[in-house]
Amino acid sequence: MLVALSHIRKGIFFLKYGIVIFLSSRDETELTRYNKYVIDIDESKLIAQVAQGNEQAFLEIYDRYVHRVHGLTLHILGDSMLAEEVTQDTFLKLWSRARQYLAERGAFLPWLLTMARHVALDRLRLEKRRPALSDSNDPEDAWQVLPDHQTTSDESRWRSMYFAVQSLHPDQRQVIELAYYQGLSQTEIAEVLGWPLGTVKTRLRAAMEKLRENWTEK
Amino acid sequence: MTYDEHTPFIENLPAYAIGALDAGDIPALEAHLKTCASCRTELAGYRIVSESMLTAIPPKQPSAALRKRLQNRLPSAQKTSRPRLVWSMNPSMIGLAAMALLLIFNIFSFVQIQSLQRQQTQTTKQTENNQTILALLSYPGIQTLPINAENITGSLLLDKDRNMAALIVWNLPQLQVNQTYQAWLIDPQGNRTSAAVFHPGSNEPFTSISIISPTNLSNFTGIGVTIEPAGGSNQPTGLRIFKVDY
Numbered sequence: 001m002l003v004a005l006s007h008i009r010k011g012i013f014f015l016k017y018g019i020v021i022f023l024s025s026r027d028e029t030e031l032t033r034y035n036k037y038v039i040d041i042d043e044s045k046l047i048a049q050v051a052q053g054n055e056q057a058f059l060e061i062y063d064r065y066v067h068r069v070h071g072l073t074l075h076i077l078g079d080s081m082l083a084e085e086v087t088q089d090t091f092l093k094l095w096s097r098a099r100q101y102l103a104e105r106g107a108f109l110p111w112l113l114t115m116a117r118h119v120a121l122d123r124l125r126l127e128k129r130r131p132a133l134s135d136s137n138d139p140e141d142a143w144q145v146l147p148d149h150q151t152t153s154d155e156s157r158w159r160s161m162y163f164a165v166q167s168l169h170p171d172q173r174q175v176i177e178l179a180y181y182q183g184l185s186q187t188e189i190a191e192v193l194g195w196p197l198g199t200v201k202t203r204l205r206a207a208m209e210k211l212r213e214n215w216t217e218k
Numbered sequence: 219m220t221y222d223e224h225t226p227f228i229e230n231l232p233a234y235a236i237g238a239l240d241a242g243d244i245p246a247l248e249a250h251l252k253t254c255a256s257c258r259t260e261l262a263g264y265r266i267v268s269e270s271m272l273t274a275i276p277p278k279q280p281s282a283a284l285r286k287r288l289q290n291r292l293p294s295a296q297k298t299s300r301p302r303l304v305w306s307m308n309p310s311m312i313g314l315a316a317m318a319l320l321l322i323f324n325i326f327s328f329v330q331i332q333s334l335q336r337q338q339t340q341t342t343k344q345t346e347n348n349q350t351i352l353a354l355l356s357y358p359g360i361q362t363l364p365i366n367a368e369n370i371t372g373s374l375l376l377d378k379d380r381n382m383a384a385l386i387v388w389n390l391p392q393l394q395v396n397q398t399y400q401a402w403l404i405d406p407q408g409n410r411t412s413a414a415v416f417h418p419g420s421n422e423p424f425t426s427i428s429i430i431s432p433t434n435l436s437n438f439t440g441i442g443v444t445i446e447p448a449g450g451s452n453q454p455t456g457l458r459i460f461k462v463d464y
Contacts, residue, residue: 055289062285066280067277067279070277070279070280071275072272072275084280087284088284095292106269109273113272113273158274159274161267161270161273162275165274179236180268184238185240207232212266215266215270
């Protein structure tokens with residue numbers, strides 16, 4: 001029985017692999033679309049299973065996205081132990097709220113990361129601490145750890161957004177960091193940096209405009 | 219709506235999109251957005267940037283322990299660990315256990331006290347006995363008679379003036395729990411009157427018993443000892459150990 005099951009699994013694998021080879025021989029863009037389609041279908045199923053209380057599916061989602069969630073929480077909190085706690089809280093929140101996710105309203109990863117950002121910012125306010133603004137991670141090294149199955153077109157756009165943020169003028173980047181990753185309002189940023197409120201608003205607007213241009217160009 | 223009227227709202231859109239707009243400016247902007255399609259479109263563009271900034275952070279793998287910790291928080295792990303947790307943490311269980319221990323301790327203490335009281339009573343009785351016997355021995359007109367039975371020796375001390383007697387018996391065998399020795403005063407017609415119920419001494423090789431006669435000791439002609447059921451009998455029913463005539 002087990003041997004038969006193993007043969008069936010092998011058969012499915014080679015059939016799938018064969019389709020991919022066939023598609024790749026035709027056109028790389030189509031292959032990318034196919035991969036994305038397979039991932040999305042798989043992901044939607046997993047999230048639906050998580051919503052029904054399937055722990056295995058939950059752990060698969062965890063394995064797939066924990067490095068993204070933890071990257072964000074670590075960036076916001078600047079402390080690995082605290083970031084792990086917040087990462088755990090985020091996934092526990094996902095476990096209890098998976099049914100609230102609606103695929104038609106957007107992709108899953110940004111939804112998950114929005115939740116992680118809120119949890120991290122809440123924790124940051126609770127701890128009343130402000131970590132260093134600079135990002136100590138080497139961007140090239142960090143991006144190398146991304147698993148192959150996520151190298152979709154979205155992924156390359158997200159990478160380019162990272163580099164777009166890094167390429168902002170330091171003053172603009174500082175405002176974005178404080179606003180988005182530290183949860184400060186414009187007035188609070190003006191107080192922290194000792195700048196006039198108007199300057200903060202101008203730099204924030206300019207930074208966002210640049211990022212939007214960069215995004216729409218891709 | 220003219221461009222000038224739009225300007226303050228348009229300028230606030232980027233900050234609003236990333237959650238940095240001051241709280242006081244939010245209601246006016248949100249009211250404007252309800253009526254202005256072009257601002258909503260503009261905001262949608264910034265929202266996409268905001269969303270993409272979430273994913274623009276380099277990934278970082280947490281420690282492997284985090285996965286285990288998370289697994290332990292899932293229902294299946296909770297189910298397996300809960301009974302042990304409840305057993306070890308439930309305050310009512312701890313309270314019950316403490317009460318049970320206290321009860322056991324109290325019962326143990328009660329039994330110990332009872333046993334000590336019994337020992338004290340016996341010791342007091344024995345001391346009184348010994349004092350009586352010493353007093354008898356030192357009295358000038360005391361009559362001493364030997365006790366001779368199989369493997370048993372001793373003396374009977376008689377003080378007929380005071381109607382007192384004492385038995386000092388050596389090698390008296392230990393009895394079963396439901397048995398006792400009983401001393402009898404024997405009159406010339408052979409009638410027996412109970413004089414004492416006693417057990418052999420556990421620490422000494424001899425047993426000493428003092429007897430106070432209810433009537434004149436001269437009315438009796440002898441003293442005998444038998445084995446009787448615990449508590450004693452009205453008349454001798456068991457094995458006779460010895461008899462001394464005087």
